[in-house]
Structure formats: structure tokens, C-alpha cells
Amino acid sequence: MAAPGWYVYVLQCADGSLYTGVARDLHKRLRQHNGDLAGGPKYTSGRRPVSLLWSESAADRSSAQQREAAIKRLPRCEKLALVAR
Numbered sequence: 001m002a003a004p005g006w007y008v009y010v011l012q013c014a015d016g017s018l019y020t021g022v023a024r025d026l027h028k029r030l031r032q033h034n035g036d037l038a039g040g041p042k043y044t045s046g047r048r049p050v051s052l053l054w055s056e057s058a059a060d061r062s063s064a065q066q067r068e069a070a071i072k073r074l075p076r077c078e079k080l081a082l083v084a085r
Contacts, residue, residue, distance in 0.1 A: 006064035008071065009055040010083050013047035018079055020071045022064040026055055054083035 007026045011019040011033060021041075023029035032040035033050045044050050058064035071079060 006058040006061050007055050008058055008064050008067045010053045010071065010079060011044065011050040012053050013044060013050050015047050017047060018053070018076065019044055019047075019050065020068055020079075022058070022061070022068050026052075054085075 005024075007023050009021055009023065009026060009029075011021070011030075013019060019033075019041075021029070028037065030050070030052055031037045033044045034040070034048055035045065056067065058067060071082065074082070
């Protein structure tokens with residue numbers, strides 16, 4: 001059985017800000033962001049709850065991180081357009 005792939009995702013925080021990240025287990029990572037499990041980042045710990053707006057699968061960690069970096073460079077309006085698709 002093949003190993004699960006990677007995901008790139010965009011979250012919306014309670015304060016309206018957007019957070020982009022990568023994960024292998026998207027459900028687990030979302031629980032970490034919301035404080036249900038240990039290991040979430042500092043950025044979202046003070047902006048809970050967060051909700052998943054968008055995700056995309058990636059073949060491997062490298063391509064997921066490259067896509068994450070490209071999304072992070074986008075202005076907010078373009079990020080919102082991406083998640084609206």
C-alpha cells in the first residue's frame with residue numbers, strides 16, 4: 001500500500017486572518033490547530049477556532065512546500081479567489 005500523500009491547506013482563523021500550511025494527515029493537523037491535540041503552531045493558538053477553507057493534494061513534501069510558498073506570496077484577495085474555486 002502506498003504511503004498517504006501530502007496536502008496544502010488554507011485555514012481561516014477566528015480573527016479573519018488566513019493561514020497556509022502543509023500536512024500529511026489533514027484531519028489531525030486541523031485538530032492540532034484548534035487545540036484538540038498537542039502540536040499546533042503559535043499563530044493559530046491565539047486565533048481559535050480555525051476552519052478549513054481549502055485543501056489540495058500534493059505528490060510529495062517538496063511539491064507541497066513549494067505550493068505552500070507560492071500561496072503565501074499571493075495577496076489576500078488572490079488567496080480568497082483561490083479558496084472560492
